[in-house]
Amino acid sequence: MVRFKSRYLLCELCVSDQSSLQLLDDRAVFTGVRGAVCRAHGDYGAALCSVSFAVKYLNADTGVVFLRCRKSHYRILWSALPFITHLENRGQKVPCAFNCLYVGGTIRTCQKFLIRYNIQQLHRMLPHCHNEAERLEVRRAVLNCSLKSLEKEEEEDE
Amino acid sequence: MAVFVDLNISHTVDKKRLQNIIETAAHLGYSTVAINHVVDLQQKKQEIGKPKCVSELFDQFPIVQGKSRPIKVLNRLTLVVSEASHFRPTNEFKSYDVVAVFPKTEKLFHAACMSFDVDIICIAVTEKQPFYFKRPPVNGAIDRGVFFEISYVPAIKDSTMRRYTISNSLSLMETCKGKNVIVSSGAEKPLELRGPYDIANLGLLFGLSEGDAKAAVSTNCRAVLLHGETRKTALGIIHTMKKIEPTAERREEEEAPVLKRARTEAV
Incomplete structure (x- = not known):
């Protein structure tokens, strides 16, 4: 059995104000990206990209987005992403920028990368803790959360 | 993993914003950034001041x-020249790490490619290129190790600018075939910066091949920095520094002519 090959773009939404990420949802990202492809590559590019294009995952807290696209045309989608300056949801504009972190063939590889990336972020941010109490707080929070429930959801998704 | 460089971050007086941009650049994975000071030589009484210490x-x-x-x-100086007489290499250049020139006419473009002592030649991205890129000056620039710069922020901001950027860069690629091109930002706000891999992919729109596009944000920029370093030193071999102790000043004076002689011999 031959499957349709896809590419998953793991992107990070850069915003100046973290709380504005809460305003976004899947649909806002979907229409925003589709509009950008349309502006950058015209009707033809938009048509190529719209085959199996989907926003697979959006984390409103960290601003991580998974975009799916067919393998043959993912570069068209990717080259349109830098031109996004803001996303719109229910009439509210959220100025933001897409930063592509990883391009993978399956969600699984993207997830592996994301875990590694997040650990890296934690190491980057830990030195910013002002005192020992804060550091302990972070450690407790990390130990408290478990991936078990999340993994179950991911498996269902796949 | 390659070392990514962004050689064009607009200088603003607003220190807070500059800090913000640099923090964003570090977050996106740029190892080196250059703060760009633009001096338009057409306007009178434009002085090339010394850059502020980055530390x-x-x-x-x-x-x-x-x-x-x-x-x-790093610090970078961009000179906007519209007349040949305006370009005069002065001592102030030495306090900048990278010097760029933005020629307005074809004659100046030719001169910039063939003779000016600069590292980068900027390509117009906010208007239609007023002249064609001819093969001889572009080849001369490639031989001398001078690089052409395309900045992408105007393309992000506006649709018409995007057309100009892409058409100008495509016409440049016709002549230089993707060699000696760097892509830089020119960002004034932190949200205008894009990640290096995104830019490498954006290079495909500008007519670069995959390898050239990646080189445009990494290895080519490194070459620019090294080229800029040779200006401060004598052909990158000898480097003289001023010592802080007052007794060392006399020795410094003795050393300076040697440096000059070495340069003139090489030229």
Whole structure:
């Protein structure tokens, strides 16, 4: 059995104000990206990209987005992403920028990368803790959360 | 993983914003950034001032994404020239790490490619290129190791600018075939910066091949920095520094003519 090959773009939404990420949802990202492809590559590019294009995952807290696209045309989608300056949801504009972190063939590889990336972020941010109490707080929070429930959801998704 | 460089971050008086941009650049994975000071020589009484010391900007420079080193900040000077007589290499150039020139006419473009002592030649991205890129000056620039710069922020901001940027860069690629091109930002706000891999992919729109596009944000920029370093030194071999002790000043004076002689011989 031959499957349709896809590419998953793991992107990070850069915003100046973290709380504005809460305003976004899947649909806002979907229409925003589709509009950008349309502006950058015209009707033809938009048509190529719209085959199996989907926003697979959006984390409103960290601003991580998974975009799916067919393998043959993912570069068209990717080259349109830098031109996004803001996303719109229910009439509210959220100025933001897409930063592509990883391009993978399956969600699984993207997830592996994301875990590694997040650990890296934690190491980057830990030195910013002002005192020992804060550091302990972070450690407790990390130990408290478990991936078990999340993994179950991911498996269902796949 | 390659070392990514962004050689064009607009200088603003607003220190807070500049810090913000540099922090964002570090977060996106740029190892080196250059703060761009633009001087338009057409306007009168434009002085090429000495750049501010970059170490004043931060107490502690932000750590680069994926590396354990702090970000490196350099100074860059861009001269906008519209008449040949305006371009005069002065001593102030030496205080900048990189010197760029933005020629307005074809004659100046030719001169910039063939004779000016600069590292970067900027390509117009906000208007239609008023002249064609001819093969001989472009080849001359490639031989001398001078690089052409395309900045992408105007393309992000506006649709018409995007058309100009892409058409101008395509016409440049016709002549230089993707060699000696760097892509830089020209960002004034932190949200205008894009990640290096995104830019490498954006290079495909500008007519670069995959390898050239990646080189445009990494290895070519490194070559620019090294080219800029040779201006401060004698052909990159001898480097003289001023010592802080007053007794060392006399020796410094003796050394200076040697440096000059070495340069003139080489030229």
